[in-house]
Amino acid sequence: MDISFFSRGIKLSRQVTSGKIEQIPPSERVVLPLQQGSGPPAELSIEIGDAVEVGQTLARGASNSGADLHASISGEVTAIEDLHFPNGTTVKALVIEGDGKDTWIEPDRDDKPLIASPDELLERIRCGGVIREGGETKSLAQVIDEAMSPRGHLFSTGSTVAKPVRHIAVRFADQDPHLNALAALTATIGDETADLDLGVKVLAAITGAEQIHFVLDNKQNSPGVDKLAEENDYVVLRLDAANYPDLSSPMVARAVSGKEPDTAFKRVHENGILVLDVDTVLQTALAVRDRRPVVDRLITVYGPAGAGVFKARLGTPLADIVSAAGQEKNIGKMVLGGPMKGLAHHTLDFPLTKEIPAITLFAQNQVTLAVNDPCVGCGLCAMVCPIRLTPGMLSRYCEFSSWDLAQEAHLFSCIECGCCAYVCPAGRSMVQFMVQGKTELLSTRRSES
Ligand code: SF4
C-alpha cells in the first residue's frame, strides 16, 4: 500500500458521492436506546403500551443538561430491551412498533426565538435532543454548560475562574474525507441560509462568543454560506479535508487560535473554542424556533459499491440503510463510523443512533486481521501524530500495562485519530492500545476516589 503523509497527518482521497441525500422511509419498527452519546441514560417518561406520535418525548435527559429522547415513528411502545453496543456496554432501549401513519406532534412555533433568554434557548436545545457530533457525542446543552461553567482553578485561594466561549467554529465538511454527509448537507443549503443564520445567532447569544468561524473544505463551492459570512463579518477558514485530521475539532481549534489545543480529556472547548458540525447548528435552529426535536440523522454509507448519503429516522435497523444503499451483499466486516475512527460491529441488527455518522463496509476479500507485531521503532507514527505524541512508546506502555508511564507520556491527549495505526508497518492496533490504557486509568481513578 502506498501511504502518503505529511508532518502531523496523512493524505487521504476524498470519497466522491452524487452529492444527493436520499431519504429512507420510516421503518415499521424502531429501537431507541435511552443513552445516546456519553453521559447517563435518559429517564423514561412514558410506559409500555403507550401510543406515541413522531417527536413526542419518550425520556428526559439525565441531569439539567442531558438531551431528551423522542419517538421517531408513530405507533405503540411495545417493549424495553437490552441493546449491546460495539464498545461492550449494554443499554436499555425502547421498541416502537409503527402504525404506518407517521403522525407528528403539533408544532409549537416561536417566530421570534432570539427574544428568549439564553437559559430558555439552552433549555429548548436540551428538550430538542440536540447532540454535539464530530467528537465525543454528547448533549449539546451539556457541552455548552461544561464549556461555560466556572471552575475551581486556583488551588491556593479556592477561587473559581470563568471559562468564556470566545469562538464558535462551524464545520461544513466531515473530518474524515471518506465521509460526505456534511458536504452534501451544505450543498442543500444553497442560498436558503435562514436556519443556519438563526442557529449561529442562537449559539452566539447563549455563549456570548465574540467571533464565528465557518470552516470549509477548500474544494467546497458554497456561495450562500460565503455570503452569510460576509454579511455578518464571520471568518471563513478553508482547510484541505484530504489532509487528515485537519478538520478534527482539535486541529480546527488550532487553526482558529493559532495555538496548540489542550486535548487532554477532550477539553478542546475549554480553550474557549466550540467546534460544531453544521447539522448540529441547523438542528439548534429547528429546536428553538419550531420546537422540532431530533428524530432522524444523516449518515454516509461507504463500501465496495461506493458511497452515498442518506437520511433515516433514529432507531431504523442498519440492515434497512445498508440495503437502501445497495451494499447488502458480500459483507466481510462492518464498522460503525468512518474507516479511520469507527468501531467494528458484528451485526446489522442494530439501530441507527445519534452516535453513528457512517457505516463503513468491507467486502470479504478486503478484510485483514491485525498482526500486532512488535514495534520496530521506525518513528513513522511520531511523524504523523497531529498532537506530537510518541505513539510507538505509548502503545508499548499500554501493551505492557505500564499505566503510569503512559499517563506521563500524555496518553489522555491522544485524540484517537488513527493516523499512527494507518502508517505502522508492524500492523499494531495503536488506537485499541490507547483506548484500553485510558479505560484502565480511568477505572483505577474511579475506584480510588
Ligand atoms: S491515535 Fe493518538 S497517538 Fe495515534 S496519531 Fe492519533 S493522536 Fe497520535
Ligand code: SF4
Ligand atoms: S509506526 Fe509502528 S513500528 Fe513504527 S515506531 Fe510507530 S509503533 Fe513502532
